[in-house]
Amino acid sequence: MNRLVLWWRKAVGSFCGLFNPYLTVRQIEGDTLPKSFPKNQLIYLIDDGEGWSAGLHCPCGCGDILEVPLLHDASPKWRLNIDSKGRPTLHPSIWRREKCRSHFWIRGGRVYWC
Template identity: 45%
Template sequence: MKIVRWLRRFWDKHGPTRRLKIVEGDALPAILPRRDLILTRDDGDDWSVGMRCPCGCGEPIELMVLKEAKPRWDVRIDESRRPTLHPSVWRQKGCRSHFWIRQGRIHWCD
């Protein structure tokens, strides 16, 4: 198992970056992409960012970006559509993954 985790983290660091796709509406699609993140936007307002957990468990993660939401995340997108999220993502249930997303790359917290 440790080799699988090491390979996944190596791929996150050196593989292709994750991109952000924008969908209209206030709900995430039923099926999330394997690597990319989804930003839901309704009437010009950003609602949430969704993704599959990068640890490999594949569980969906939804992070609210709406200004009134608590907790909430800030999302920035660079010119190459690479997302940066702030603060970190820390799953409290399931796999308990803890990571940052910066310029489309996963940075794991140990």
Template identity: 50%
Template structure:
């Protein structure tokens, strides 16, 4: 499978809307994830995981664990304007091999 050039991914990221955060109750994510949003599963006030569709366009469903004590794990933050950030970066070792950050609701591609 041919990878999309980095310059093209960055151009598309510039023009796409900022991603928002949708919180669902329960310890699992819904089967279908929205195109432009991140979805966080929260059960009894505890954040379990966050999911999104791969921003490269391959359609792969990505799920990152937020639970403390689990490795690997991610942290999610929302600024006062409602823009979501995800730390650390997301790096797919298989498939499309995308590597990106979610910062301020925008996708920031890594080299």
């Protein structure tokens, strides 16, 4: 996809993100993401009392569902923090090197584009 088109999609997405609801966290016991869930939710998968994965819709609008590992032994791995209002922060950023090539942070339930 043309770089200008990607830049435009991300710029518009960032601007429109100011008017979108915050991402909220939904905890699910199990090891697989549900078949469908709202675009403004981050799914936190817990198995045997341990959080091991998080899933969300790609914020660029491409339609892909992203899943990131949270296990300490995983490589790469992410850390998930949930504030008192149920809004997620993921660290480090998510950078898709294929398909839509999105690169973004999730901080306090908001998407910030790199």
